[in-house]
Amino acid sequence: MNAPTLLRAARRRTRLIALSAGLPLALAVGVLAARMFGVDAGYITATAALLVAAGIAVWRARRLDTRWLVARLNDHPRFEDSADLLFAAAATLNPLQQRQRRHIEQRLQRVPPDLRPRWPWPRVLLCFLFAVLMAAAALLWPRNAVNPPAGADASLAGRVAANTAPVVRGRWLQVTPPAYSGQAATAGDTLDARALQGSRLQWRLQFGPQPQQAWLQFHDGRRVALRRDGDYWRGSDVLLRAGLYRLHTTPAMAEAGRAYRLDVVGDRPPQVKVITPAQTLSQAAPRQRTWQLRFEASDDFGVNSAATLAITTAKGSGENITFQQRQLTLAGSGPVTARRFAYTADLAALGLEPGDEVVARLSVRDNRSPQPQETRSASLILRLPSEQQVQASDLEGAIKKVMPAYFRSQRQIIIDAEALLKQQRTLDADTFVKRADAIGVDQRILRLRYGQFLGEEAEGGAKPPPTSDAPVAGADEGHGEGHAQDDGHDHGDASRDAAPVFGSASDVLAEYGHTHDHAEAATLLDPQTRAILKAALDQMWQSEGQLRQGRPADALPYAYKALGLIKQVQQAERIYLARVGDELPPIDLARRMSGKRDGLGNRGLALPARPPGDGTVGGAWRALATAGTPVDLDALTRWLDTHPDAVPEVLDVAAAIDALRQQPDCHSCRVQLRDQLWPALQRPLGPPARRAPADTAGRRYLDALAAPQEPAR
Numbered sequence: 001m002n003a004p005t006l007l008r009a010a011r012r013r014t015r016l017i018a019l020s021a022g023l024p025l026a027l028a029v030g031v032l033a034a035r036m037f038g039v040d041a042g043y044i045t046a047t048a049a050l051l052v053a054a055g056i057a058v059w060r061a062r063r064l065d066t067r068w069l070v071a072r073l074n075d076h077p078r079f080e081d082s083a084d085l086l087f088a089a090a091a092t093l094n095p096l097q098q099r100q101r102r103h104i105e106q107r108l109q110r111v112p113p114d115l116r117p118r119w120p121w122p123r124v125l126l127c128f129l130f131a132v133l134m135a136a137a138a139l140l141w142p143r144n145a146v147n148p149p150a151g152a153d154a155s156l157a158g159r160v161a162a163n164t165a166p167v168v169r170g171r172w173l174q175v176t177p178p179a180y181s182g183q184a185a186t187a188g189d190t191l192d193a194r195a196l197q198g199s200r201l202q203w204r205l206q207f208g209p210q211p212q213q214a215w216l217q218f219h220d221g222r223r224v225a226l227r228r229d230g231d232y233w234r235g236s237d238v239l240l241r242a243g244l245y246r247l248h249t250t251p252a253m254a255e256a257g258r259a260y261r262l263d264v265v266g267d268r269p270p271q272v273k274v275i276t277p278a279q280t281l282s283q284a285a286p287r288q289r290t291w292q293l294r295f296e297a298s299d300d301f302g303v304n305s306a307a308t309l310a311i312t313t314a315k316g317s318g319e320n321i322t323f324q325q326r327q328l329t330l331a332g333s334g335p336v337t338a339r340r341f342a343y344t345a346d347l348a349a350l351g352l353e354p355g356d357e358v359v360a361r362l363s364v365r366d367n368r369s370p371q372p373q374e375t376r377s378a379s380l381i382l383r384l385p386s387e388q389q390v391q392a393s394d395l396e397g398a399i400k401k402v403m404p405a406y407f408r409s410q411r412q413i414i415i416d417a418e419a420l421l422k423q424q425r426t427l428d429a430d431t432f433v434k435r436a437d438a439i440g441v442d443q444r445i446l447r448l449r450y451g452q453f454l455g456e457e458a459e460g461g462a463k464p465p466p467t468s469d470a471p472v473a474g475a476d477e478g479h480g481e482g483h484a485q486d487d488g489h490d491h492g493d494a495s496r497d498a499a500p501v502f503g504s505a506s507d508v509l510a511e512y513g514h515t516h517d518h519a520e521a522a523t524l525l526d527p528q529t530r531a532i533l534k535a536a537l538d539q540m541w542q543s544e545g546q547l548r549q550g551r552p553a554d555a556l557p558y559a560y561k562a563l564g565l566i567k568q569v570q571q572a573e574r575i576y577l578a579r580v581g582d583e584l585p586p587i588d589l590a591r592r593m594s595g596k597r598d599g600l601g602n603r604g605l606a607l608p609a610r611p612p613g614d615g616t617v618g619g620a621w622r623a624l625a626t627a628g629t630p631v632d633l634d635a636l637t638r639w640l641d642t643h644p645d646a647v648p649e650v651l652d653v654a655a656a657i658d659a660l661r662q663q664p665d666c667h668s669c670r671v672q673l674r675d676q677l678w679p680a681l682q683r684p685l686g687p688p689a690r691r692a693p694a695d696t697a698g699r700r701y702l703d704a705l706a707a708p709q710e711p712a713r
Helices: 003-037 037-063 068-074 083-087 095-109 122-140 154-163 387-393 412-424 429-454 493-497 506-512 528-546 552-570 616-624 633-642 651-661 667-680 696-706
Strands: 165-177 186-188 193-196 200-208 213-218 224-228 232-238 245-249 258-264 271-274 281-283 290-298 306-317 319-330 338-346 356-366 373-374 380-383
Touching: 003 037, 003 068, 068 083, 068 412, 154 633, 165 193, 165 552, 200 213, 200 224, 213 232, 245 651, 258 493, 271 356, 271 373, 290 306, 290 356, 319 338, 319 356, 338 356, 412 429, 412 528, 429 506, 429 528, 429 552, 528 552, 616 667, 633 651, 651 667
Parallel strands: 193 258, 281 380
Antiparallel strands: 165 186, 165 200, 200 232, 213 224, 213 245, 224 232, 245 258, 271 290, 290 338, 306 319, 306 356, 356 373, 356 380
């Protein structure tokens, strides 16, 4: 016996167990339905119950899959937890696994285990007993006494039916969406619906006994009459707005029933997306001849295959501007719900000249009937350069644009070094050293930048182009970095003989003066701050050396010390001494508040009058707080019809009003309606705006007024 045979046997036993427990219950449910609703209903119910029982049996059997079989086989010690090798492909197994697989197959053939689930006899007997009791109760239960017995007097049966209030025995609602949407019609036994605006609603109701009249009463006063067609009452309407409705008959039904809800799903207008160009305002190239336009229009139920492209050209300048409009019809491509429109505008055919502008705008429509919705895209503008701009653009090739130098901060150098250390395992040695060297170059540039504050010269400055009479390399060996041969900080003839380099800050400084050796001109820092900055430069030097050698881990301690010293330099303060005294002339208190006040108006702030609002919602909200207080629901309904945007959900408020109208003494209905009216209450006006706080001069003036007056001397 192999593994698939064991699995089939276990599944067969599982199906038998499920059917043994489910079949008696299904038959009992069928008997109960036949007793209550008739033989036909019993057959239908029993068939449905049997199908459900069979489905449950199949589902439970399918739960026993290969993983279950492997787990059950591995529960036996003689299979050595290797049952999964029986279901693996032979080509994927190594020789040792293939040998273990043959060993397991031999044991399975020799003594096959019984993996079938045991019969749960207590549960099967309990289900059978429960089914017998249900069937017996259904057979012994008396029939409905309201139905007249067979052979009774016909007149008596008619009087009984006339005196009995109608009851809804069957209900059916079909919703047919508009043809342009392409959606299929839906039907069901629920009278609530949520459909697209413009859908056709068809009701079919069955009453017992039959009423004289029947209609649908909506919450806004509208009625939909129902006409009798045999044993059914039919009616139809077009869904244009959301609403609540109830079933009404003559004579009135025994129970009013709940209010049914109709929600409207609006058809959204199409959406237009501009693909090309990427910007709304574009500048044409000097030699541009065409303009590419690409649009994409999407809609829920489809976009019209034709779209209108409006092109407006503006010619001239100043007050002499003329406009010319053109409209083109474009054919779309792609699916109905997402069409694409493309057009290539010929600038020469439009008669455009340098300095003119062209504006393009696409209008699309959806397939809604009878009134399609239209959406326009954003206006796309193309500006043609003027003649002056064209002439200037011809010189751009001869101009060399130099971006300003970017210096990294010490904190950024630390962040880069730490990030490089985290990536060290994923990088090869050469790449790691190169990236560390690049960070070291950034550290060098930052060190030279801070060194300028101490009067140090910049390294690696701009050099003149090489000439035939240039000095031989290495002639300056032995001299200090950045100085001439006769370096004594005199910089005499040698510096003046060399040709200055255009744009070099050092050459400009050397031409008009040599001030880097003067302490007062080199820096304005005090000696203590200079010492801290010098220590920071020393730490930067050590960090740079470690980074250039490819050791960022050894450079981080120096970099952190340099960062701390730089923060101390940034926090250095200076003390400024006033050159004049602060003795002010004495104030003549006798002249205070004695100026002329002619022509000054009243500066009092007048509160704006509160506009009178509609007190319908506020009065109803206050009345609902006290039980037994009458509420004018008709006025509230009229207010809701005229202010549909005052509340988040109009139908929720209408349903709460209808529930309170049906049950005036319902406390929960009053609470629910009061909660629904809370968002519609008028917000109270805020307090008067406070004056702006006094500034420094104003506070001094107010403090002087509050200070006690000194007697005049």
